[in-house]
Amino acid sequence: MARNLHRYGSVQDIRATLKLSPLKTIEECDYELEQEQRRQNRSTVIEIIEVQKRAIIRKKGAKNE
Secondary structure, three states: OHHHHHHHOOHHHHHHHHHHOOOOOHHHHHHHHHHHHHHHHHHHHHHHHHHHHHHHHHHHHHHHO
């Protein structure tokens, strides 16, 4: 989990966030981190598919001309 903290800003930012948020169990934190990673993975996959789609459209456009 520590290796993922850099995504959330500086140590001071993290500490400020922790002070503002209610106390959670380690399991709750791990679950939230896992959910965030899944969301990020999903958006990365969507971006890759969109790039591939644009490439196919360009290729088809070049064949038609």
